[in-house]
Amino acid sequence: MDIFGIKGLLICALIFIPFEHLFAERPQKILRNGLGVDLIYMLFNGLVIKAVVVLIAANTLEAAAMLVPQSVTHAIGGQPIWLQVAEIIVITDIGVYWAHRAFHEIPALWKFHAVHHGIEELDWLGAFHSHPVDSIITKAISLTPIFFLGFSEASIAVFSVIYFWHTxxxxxxxxxxxxxxxxxxxxxxxxxxxxxxxxxxYDKNFAGQLPFLDVVFGTYNATGNKVPEKYGVDDPVPSSYFGQIGYPLLRRRKRSNRVVPESKG
Structure with missing residues (x-):
């Protein structure tokens, strides 16, 4: 049993590495800085997050069975698959948008999210580079309504595939x-x-899949075809995996200019 997703990793690599070589936005080596750490995130964090999502689903479905009328869940789950998938994308991305924005605007949460922004050479594998607390909270906020409302397993499965590859x-x-x-x-x-x-x-383009959410809430950054000068953060995020996992728990020695200053009151 491929619990760590090795086969999935190889498939992703075989697809994205050649395309990134042929149609690169900016020159970058395949064996770039931080590649090893991103592989650890992909292999180990993915396993933890999958387990947490299963727990979220189980508890939410149990609560829904007691609180949501069966007529509602049957009506939602009985819609055409394509319509359910479209609704799931909208609902989950609203959750992603506000969770993501909170991770930027609340200093205590930013320390977790800064780990993801610490990537200085961005490519497809960077999608997995996220502190597990960041990923778990975001998934709990975005996915709970989906399980609660009774969307079908088939529509959730289709959405999951779309979300994975789009990320x-x-x-x-x-x-x-x-x-x-x-x-x-x-x-x-x-x-x-x-x-x-x-x-x-800074603090722009929070949506995961639907940019019009940023337009609606005033956080859209229209950049045309410009290429960023650099990625990363000014925060002193460690370069090692375990250093990054423990970083949010350490006392901040340098304030990021991305977050709202903490209240002195």
Whole structure:
């Protein structure tokens, strides 16, 4: 049993590495800095997060059985699969948007999210580079309504596949013009400007899949075809895996200029 997802990793690598070589947004080595740490995140964190999602689903479904009328869950789960998937994308991305924004605006949460932003050479594997607390909280907020409302297993499975591959795509080092679809579907250009360590990019482009949410809530950063000068953060995030896991628990010695100053009151 491939509990660590080795086969999935190899499939992703066989797809993204050649394309990133042929259509790279910026020159970057395959064996880039931080590659080993990202592989650890992918192999070990993925296992932990999957287990947590199963627990969230089980507890939410149990609560829903007591609180939500069966007529509601049957009506939602009985819709066409394509419609359920579209609804799931909207509902989950609203949750992702506000969870993501909270991780930027609340200093205690930013210390967890800074680990993800610490990536200085961004590619598809960076999609897995996230502190488990960050990932678990975000998934709990975005997925709980889906399990609670009674969406079918088939629609959740289809959404999961779409979300997985799209998350890898937006973190990839690919130059892909989305044209007018850039307002509807998050592109690598849209998300790399969320990762840019430049003043005009700070606290922008929070949506995971639907950029129009940033337009609606005033956090959209229109960058045209410009390429960020650099990625990363000013925070002193360690370079090792265990250093990054423990970093949010350490007393901050340097304040990031990305977060709201803590109250002195």
């Amino acid at each position: 890898l795509l937006v973190h990839s080092n690919l130059r892909i013009p989305f044209g007018p679809l850039k307002w509807l579907i998050a592109s690598p250009q849209f998300h790399r400007w969320h990762h840019a360590n430049q003043r005009e990019a």
